[in-house]
Amino acid sequence: MRETMISTETVSDKKYDLKSLSKAQLVQLCDELGIEKFRSKQIFQWLYQKGAQSFDEMTNLSKDLRERLASVAFIRNISLAQKQVSKDGTTKFLFNLFDNRQVEAVLIPEFFPDGVADRLTVCVSSQVGCVFGCAFCATGKMGFFRNLTPGEIVDQITTINTYCLEIHGKKITNVVYMGMGEPLHNYQSVIHSTDILSDKLGIELSQKRITVSTVGLAKQIKQIAEDEHQFNLAISLHAPSDEKRDKIMPINSSMNLASLKEALQYYYTKTSKSVTFEYLLFDEFNDCDEDAKNLATISKWLPSKVNIIMYNNVLGVELQRAREDRLNKFMRALTKHNVRATVRRSRGDDIDAGCGQLAIREGQPQGKTIAK
Numbered sequence: 001m002r003e004t005m006i007s008t009e010t011v012s013d014k015k016y017d018l019k020s021l022s023k024a025q026l027v028q029l030c031d032e033l034g035i036e037k038f039r040s041k042q043i044f045q046w047l048y049q050k051g052a053q054s055f056d057e058m059t060n061l062s063k064d065l066r067e068r069l070a071s072v073a074f075i076r077n078i079s080l081a082q083k084q085v086s087k088d089g090t091t092k093f094l095f096n097l098f099d100n101r102q103v104e105a106v107l108i109p110e111f112f113p114d115g116v117a118d119r120l121t122v123c124v125s126s127q128v129g130c131v132f133g134c135a136f137c138a139t140g141k142m143g144f145f146r147n148l149t150p151g152e153i154v155d156q157i158t159t160i161n162t163y164c165l166e167i168h169g170k171k172i173t174n175v176v177y178m179g180m181g182e183p184l185h186n187y188q189s190v191i192h193s194t195d196i197l198s199d200k201l202g203i204e205l206s207q208k209r210i211t212v213s214t215v216g217l218a219k220q221i222k223q224i225a226e227d228e229h230q231f232n233l234a235i236s237l238h239a240p241s242d243e244k245r246d247k248i249m250p251i252n253s254s255m256n257l258a259s260l261k262e263a264l265q266y267y268y269t270k271t272s273k274s275v276t277f278e279y280l281l282f283d284e285f286n287d288c289d290e291d292a293k294n295l296a297t298i299s300k301w302l303p304s305k306v307n308i309i310m311y312n313n314v315l316g317v318e319l320q321r322a323r324e325d326r327l328n329k330f331m332r333a334l335t336k337h338n339v340r341a342t343v344r345r346s347r348g349d350d351i352d353a354g355c356g357q358l359a360i361r362e363g364q365p366q367g368k369t370i371a372k
């Protein structure tokens with residue numbers, strides 16, 4: 001059966017947003033226009049490998065072919081509005097979208113001792129705002145505006161990839177879907193974007209180097225397993241009991257830990273893949289011995305590792321980063337319970353680029369982000 005094309009309602013019903021199409025849909029569109037299949041590969045390459053922003057740049061396509069394409073489709077690009085570099089090298093990119101919305105993405109570089117770039121990880125946004133309203137998250141406080149298209153997701157990454165090639169002399173090494181928005185709430189676009197990223201005619205990033213994070217949308221977790229996607233899955237857990245999770249993550253009232261457990265065990269049965277539990281450590285909220293014991297129990301639902309993340313405080317949020325002595329005690333308790341856990345230190349907190357800090361203040365002039 002043919003895939004349903006995503007047509008745009010914003011330009012005309014005869015026109016397609018080329019970067020909203022999956023590769024298969026692009027082939028289908030070309031087929032319907034009587035354009036040979038190999039041309040669709042060239043178009044794909046122009047869009048995602050060569051960064052073409054218009055049909056005119058696709059110089060190996062004839063003028064007639066470009067005109068035929070332009071009569072039914074358009075290319076929508078995002079543009080870089082602002083770039084901020086942290087003292088630790090973390091770089092935050094603010095992008096303008098076609099409808100005057102904005103999103104942020106973050107480059108987190110790790111360096112060898114001699115200063116040469118080792119890992120270049122991009123944290124990408126998947127939505128403008130977010131509907132889930134987690135208590136600790138600046139994005140959640142914005143409310144939800146809209147989903148990003150696959151092209152808007154990929155464009156963030158390709159822009160940062162070009163920057164990495166210029167500044168660090170190498171392409172990005174990893175992508176994490178942990179920026180603004182809940183990726184699995186924009187399932188189809190996120191899946192299309194991971195396919196584009198890993199395509200050899202795109203930037204050819206292995207799916208093993210892509211991590212999609214979720215607050216625990218059970219149905220979509222099962223869907224990933226059904227569809228046999230190879231990217232990694234991370235769970236934003238942040239509290240180890242329903243009682244505590246209810247207090248900071250409203251999603252838990254409809255999808256509690258029991259439903260998360262069921263979905264993850266289904267995921268593991270189907271994929272044999274382990275997951276990562278992300279756990280922001282909040283002072284005197286989720287950092288006591290009892291919490292460590294409960295976290296240990298959850299981590300044994302399936303093969304997993306745990307990332308303990310040191311929270312970057314957000315203006316107006318009561319929850320605070322755990323103190324060092326409490327962190328150390330918590331880590332010792334996890335070790336006692338045989339949990340594989342790593343501490344992730346804050347990166348980019350001087351530019352509000354850390355976990356939970358990404359947000360655009362609506363009504364502000366372009367380029368403004370919420371001040372700490």
Ligand code: SF4
Nearest residue numbers: 130133134137140181
């Ligand atoms: S943590 Fe994720 S799911 Fe929760 S409000 Fe923030 S962006 Fe949304």
